[in-house]
Amino acid sequence: MAQQVRGVIARSKGAPVQVETIVVPDPGPGEALVRVQACGVCHTDLHYREGGINDEFPFLLGHEAAGVVESVGEGVTDVAPGDFVILNWRAVCGNCRACLRGRPWYCFNTHNAKQKMTLLDGTELSPALGIGAFAEKTLVAAGQCTKVSPEASPAAAGLLGCGVMAGLGAAINTGNVGRGDTVAVIGCGGVGNAAVVGARLAGAARIIAVDIDDRKLATAQKLGATHTVNGRSADPIEAIQGLTGGFGADVVIDAVGTPETYRQAFYARDLAGTVVLVGVPTPEMKLELPLLDVFGRGGSLKSSWYGDCLPSRDFPMLIDLYLQGRLDLDAFVSETIRLTDVEEAFGRMHKGEVLRSVVVF
Template structure:
């Protein structure tokens, strides 16, 4: 058992606090990781706002990279000193998805069995089973993916959630390939990562859509060939005009609202693919789209879970591309902050001032 500093959300909508928490020694299949960097993701804000569940207090933070400190009994895939990116898809190997050869959809992912606590013994709920706004955290060994130790922790950790979600939405879920046209609606961290993923995959035209010119500028710098300000222009008409009147082959909704989903649906070419990667709130309903249009336009309507990634496959490959200079993860790091700056980082994220604030320890 050891005590470390960490960011805790004690109640719905209450400002987060930096507190001392207790980390158990790792049990069978568990690992203690010394966190080096952790990105501030919108999902953490959802936890703080009570938008995920009401299992307060939460130990926030999940987009993280760090060094394995100690391992529990039976752990063989990592050892002390390994540089790892943490993930929330620790594949079980024996669920319905895993048994049919689709571990990227694993339905029974692993988390640590023991609980981290406040000093009074109150159990903490770690965000996405990770809880990495902390000097150290306890996770399942399967949540640790070993990558090139020469990578910057601040950049590498972003693969743990938002950047992987966007890249994967394009490459894995949307199957973007050479010569395809892509439109990305919403150009925050996830949307810009979808732009990067589309570029990596060889898309011929990448149309970035947002209501904020700053975000459109970010998307342009990261590989968008065209931008559309949907506050000033009908995005469906603009996307069609930029694609010969047909619509894009793949449209990625990185916002997750009924209105953006409807735009994405009608901005596709016939037999095109719509990928929903933006996370809706529980109260949102599907837009009023006539069923004959669903049938008549054909194609595929998909949801992308974590970019449909397989961490053991995707993280090392993407870090290799980063080390080769072909994937600019550093461009997503808008600022480096401390644990005490997380609450103000939520505010900057809410206002769209940053792609990612990253806590560096």
């Protein structure tokens, strides 16, 4: 029988979010009902509220979440009621050309729950990234649930559902950072600082954090950056080259996603180095580079989708590292808040005052 729970709704572009009653149906074939325990406040949720992704209002916000499976629909075998899971927004299909070539992290046919959650009047909701986890319970495709150790803190574990995984994966999976490499990270918010942590985990010898906010740079140092550069007082390209004997970094990760930061990343890398774009540009942005420089500098220019992660492979491994004390996910939890505090948390996030506010149920 369908259940009524509270959820955070964005009804129109730019309007403050509201906590309203939503209707969550029982899971159908291939679906799972999850009791949400914690959900991080991510920039993507703010983009939804501002109409920056699409105009399919009203949205049920929230997607960076962990919780417990309450029930499953017909045909679900990978998770069962009682399992502690992290939710992901790229449930792989197993049948597309990427999956069949053994590259499921590039799956071109990811899927969500087929049934819709609604408002009390029957208005269908668009769940953020197919999840909608600023709610006491949510309905997702079973493939969006990845079982991990229940010993993990839900507030910390849920952050792997988006931002922290994007940054870690940009370094480890997309950038292929190796032992002894020099890595530069441009933009040290939640994703960028996760890239710093990923570079450290991969064994980078030198990690250069670049930002225009000294508070974020201080956090980057705590998380493993060996050097910092404030882009307001120093040219990032010259500074990174100066810290690398004039050569540039082996891997430069752009966690901002603007033409200017991408140009900095492009010219701050060593010959045959790698640029990883994980910051998300806006639709109107254009990039212009001399094609001869693209050819002459060699190396790789990569985009990182969700850190090129495969949740079934990466989430349990990263949670194991967390439980071993080798990955400090708790450091990304700036504060825990109530469901009714999301609008205020957007403001603190926009001002750069937090890495992550996390709604705890």
